[in-house]
Amino acid sequence: MTTGRAYHHGDLRRTVLTAALDVITTEGPAALSLRDLARRAGVSHAAPAHHFGDRAGLLTAIATEGYGLLAAALGETGDLRDLGVRYVRFATSHPAHFQTMFRPELLRPDAPELLAARERTRSRLRTAVEGYGEDPAIGFMAAWSLAHGFATLLLSRNLDDPLDGRDPEEAFRALTGEMFRATGSPPRRTGR
């Protein structure tokens, strides 16, 4: 019944994933209901569990995918400021992934695919920041904190007033301009 073919939905895994992203985008990861996702996909209430195990498994899959997408979104820029802008852009264009990635209490903490994807993305960030300040670890934390804080406040609708209609990416660019103005090595511009 439901969609046509009774058994073997075809691509249930992907269908559930995108439905989940929809829900998370509008109502947050806490509002996720496996049964609701099953209804949306037109399958029985226990079907999603077969693909993801349980709720934490589904969210872990989303987070893992998110780290992959983030790594791709960051690209190969050598410009630190561009890197930050891309980080912010990823958060606004993939809010569900972004939110889920930073809610460890909802994930399987030791899922190997997740750990691998996260480490790959993190080392990408780390090497990109290298050579900008004196202490690489401090510089890494500084750059990440700035971009992450901006993205987080943006998604939680805490920057609406100060932005006042401005484009978030442009605001972030201005913001980094003000802060990084005279650090050790100025960012070399790459063609974006």
Add this chain to the structure above:
Amino acid sequence: MTTGRAYHHGDLRRTVLTAALDVITTEGPAALSLRDLARRAGVSHAAPAHHFGDRAGLLTAIATEGYGLLAAALGETGDLRDLGVRYVRFATSHPAHFQTMFRPELLRPDAPELLAARERTRSRLRTAVEGYGEDPAIGFMAAWSLAHGFATLLLSRNLDDPLDGRDPEEAFRALTGEMFRATGSPPRRTGR
């Protein structure tokens, strides 16, 4: 039964609140169960609802209290860097409040006490940052993003590696030192 006096627990509201803070600290706001809190307080399953209405009401109360505590924790410093350190210190010493404050999807979005407390704290931040950069709104977002990002990454256990045993507050101080080094007006030191 349970604790001695049958009816009229005495301070159920506060008891439930602190139990909730306990749970949120270790397992996050999503793991909160009103029935579990009732059990911990030795009270019937529907008793908490009388004080908070529903789950969102409880979390809204926590967030409201959090904004008050944050305003108090920020104090009256004129030193921008100290202000950031205090922001980070608040996040680490009141993790449950901090996390709840920035999860709007779990809160009553238009609770007047919440809006008032938030606006009071936010304007405190805004005026503190005023006069540091060129564009006040940009400076406000920059300072807040940096402190908030650091605090958020810290609480989600994303900075464990780069910190490598260092004291978070000291790391944040070093971090701001590197970033703000040559902005418009250097922070004037106040006796802390």
Add this chain to the structure above:
DNA sequence: AGGCAATCTAGTCACTGTCAAGATGCTGGG
């Protein structure tokens, strides 16, 4: 053609939030 594993269904259980109706104890006005 036949079996096998992947996929999905159906049924169940304990748990949760929320609501309604009733019980209990405090408090202040006569």
Add this chain to the structure above:
DNA sequence: CCCAGCATCTTGACAGTGACTAGATTGCCT
């Protein structure tokens, strides 16, 4: 002093949820 009213708490019920089990269906591989 007492009793009416009110805040507080209990009890019971209902729908929705995640998770588990056993069984049905289907595509694939040899």
